[in-house]
Amino acid sequence: MLSFLASVLENKMENKRFTKNDNGFICENCGFIVEPLGYSSRNHCPKCLCSKHVDIMPGDRQNSCGGVMDAIKVELDSKKGYVILHKCRKCGEIKRNKASTEAKNQPDDIKKIIKLTAGSL
Ligand SMILES: [Zn+2]
Numbered sequence: 001m002l003s004f005l006a007s008v009l010e011n012k013m014e015n016k017r018f019t020k021n022d023n024g025f026i027c028e029n030c031g032f033i034v035e036p037l038g039y040s041s042r043n044h045c046p047k048c049l050c051s052k053h054v055d056i057m058p059g060d061r062q063n064s065c066g067g068v069m070d071a072i073k074v075e076l077d078s079k080k081g082y083v084i085l086h087k088c089r090k091c092g093e094i095k096r097n098k099a100s101t102e103a104k105n106q107p108d109d110i111k112k113i114i115k116l117t118a119g120s121l
C-alpha cells in the first residue's frame with residue numbers, strides 16, 4: 001500500500017514537471033519557429049494562432065491525437081483577457097487557451113485576435 005502511494009506521488013511530481021515544460025516548437029500549419037514563452041508553456045503559434053492537440057490538461061502533453069487545432073473564435077474574459085477557442089481538425093474537440101498578447105517575445109498576433117473576437121457574438 002505504501003509503495004503504491006509512493007508511486008502515485010512520484011507520478012504526480014512527474015506530471016508537475018511536465019506541466020512546466022516550455023519548449024519551442026515549429027508550427028505545423030504555417031511553419032513558423034515558435035520560441036519558448038519563458039513563463040508558461042506556449043501551446044499555440046503567435047502568427048496563425050494554430051495549436052496542436054497534445055494536451056489533456058493544459059501543458060501535460062498526454063494526448064495522443066496530435067491533430068492541428070485551428071483558432072475558431074476568441075472571447076474576451078474579464079479576468080483572463082483574451083481566450084482563444086481551438087478546434088481540432090482531427091477529432092473536433094474544442095479547447096480554450098489563454099492568448100499570449102502580453103508576451104515580450106513573439107506575442108500573439110493581436111490583429112488576428114481582434115478579428116476573431118469581432119466574429120463572435
Ligand atoms: Zn502558425
Ligand SMILES: [Zn+2]
Nearest residue numbers: 053065088091
Ligand atoms: Zn484532436
